Amino acid sequence: MIEADGVTCRFGGAAGGAEGDAGVVAVDDVTLSVADGEFLVVAGANGSGKTTLVRSFNGLVTPDAGTVSVNGTPVSDDLVAARSAVGMVFQDPRDQLVAATVGADVAFGPENLGCSHAEIDRRVEDALAAVNMAGRGDDRIAGLSGGERERVAIAGALAMEPDHLVLDEPFTGLDEPARRSVLDRLRELHAAGTSVIAVTHDLRDVLGLADRVVGLSAGRVAVDDAPRAAAEKLPGLDVRVPASFDFGETGGPTGREPGEPSEHETGGPTDQ
Numbered sequence: 001m002i003e004a005d006g007v008t009c010r011f012g013g014a015a016g017g018a019e020g021d022a023g024v025v026a027v028d029d030v031t032l033s034v035a036d037g038e039f040l041v042v043a044g045a046n047g048s049g050k051t052t053l054v055r056s057f058n059g060l061v062t063p064d065a066g067t068v069s070v071n072g073t074p075v076s077d078d079l080v081a082a083r084s085a086v087g088m089v090f091q092d093p094r095d096q097l098v099a100a101t102v103g104a105d106v107a108f109g110p111e112n113l114g115c116s117h118a119e120i121d122r123r124v125e126d127a128l129a130a131v132n133m134a135g136r137g138d139d140r141i142a143g144l145s146g147g148e149r150e151r152v153a154i155a156g157a158l159a160m161e162p163d164h165l166v167l168d169e170p171f172t173g174l175d176e177p178a179r180r181s182v183l184d185r186l187r188e189l190h191a192a193g194t195s196v197i198a199v200t201h202d203l204r205d206v207l208g209l210a211d212r213v214v215g216l217s218a219g220r221v222a223v224d225d226a227p228r229a230a231a232e233k234l235p236g237l238d239v240r241v242p243a244s245f246d247f248g249e250t251g252g253p254t255g256r257e258p259g260e261p262s263e264h265e266t267g268g269p270t271d272q
C-alpha cells in the first residue's frame with residue numbers, strides 16, 4: 001500500500017519562506033492511499049501536481065510537509081525499499097535509460113535486485129514482449145526512435161516486477177500496436193495483484209481499467225471516485241473524458257476501439 005498523509009511539495013520561494021515568496025505549491029496537503037492491487041488513475045490539467053505527487057511515492061521528490069509510506073515504511077526511512085517497491089516510468093523516458101543496448105537497459109533493474117541470470121533473462125524477455133519489442137535486446141539505444149525509447153523505459157520498469165507501478169503519461173509516444181500491448185500487460189498485472197497508478201490528462205486508454213480516479217486541481221484532490229462518477233466531474237478540471245464510455249461490469253477498456261476517430265470524444269475543455 002502507498003499512503004500519502006498531508007503531503008505538500010513546493011518549488012522555489014525564498015529561503016525561510018519570506019512573506020510573498022512562497023514559490024509554487026505543486027502539491028497541497030494531499031492525503032491519499034493506493035491499496036495493493038488497485039488500478040488508480042491520477043488525472044488533472046497541466047500543472048495540477050500529478051507528476052510531483054507520484055514522484056513523492058518513491059522519494060524522487062521529498063515533501064516539504066507530510067509523509068509518504070510504502071508498504072508501511074516511510075519513504076524517507078528506506079529509500080531503497082521504496083524504489084524497489086514502486087517502479088516508475090517518467091514522462092521523458094530518455095532520462096531513464098542507462099545502458100548502450102535495449103537488453104542491457106531492461107536487465108539493469110533486475111541485476112541490481114540480485115536476480116539470477118536465468119531470472120534476469122526471463123524478465124527481460126517478458127518485459128520486451130510486453131512492449132512489442134521481443135527479440136530487440138541487441139538494438140542500440142542510440143539508434144531508437146523516441147517512442148521505442150519510451151517502450152524500453154516501460155520494459156525496464158516492468159522487469160523490476162514492482163508491487164506498485166507508476167506510469168506518467170504512458171502512451172504519449174507509443175504507436176497503436178505498442179499501446180495495445182502495454183495496455184494488455186497493465187490489465188494482466190492488475191489482475192495478478194500489482195497496483196498500477198497511471199498519470200494522465202487523457203483518459204481514453206485507462207478509464208476502463210481503473211478502479212478509481214483521483215482528479216487534482218491546483219495541487220489538491222478535487223475528485224476521488226469510481227470511474228463512472230469521476231467521469232462526470234473531470235471535465236470541470238479540464239480533463240477530457242471519452243463521450244460514450246461503456247463502464248462494463250468487468251471494466252474493460254471499451255471507451256475507444258483502436259482506430260476509432262476522436263470526434264467520438266467530447267466533454268469539457270481540453271489541454272490537448
Ligand SMILES: Nc1ncnc2c1ncn2[C@@H]1O[C@H](COP(=O)(O)OP(=O)(O)OP(=O)(O)O)[C@@H](O)[C@H]1O
Pocket residue numbers: 011012024025026027044045046047048049050051052053201
Ligand atoms: N522542478 C520544478 N521547479 C519549479 N517548479 C516546478 C518543478 N516541477 C514542477 N513545478 C511546478 O509545480 C506545479 C505542478 O507541476 P507538475 O509537473 O507536478 O504538474 P502535472 O500535473 O504533472 O503537469 P503536466 O500535466 O503538465 O505534466 C507546476 O506549477 C509546475 O510548474
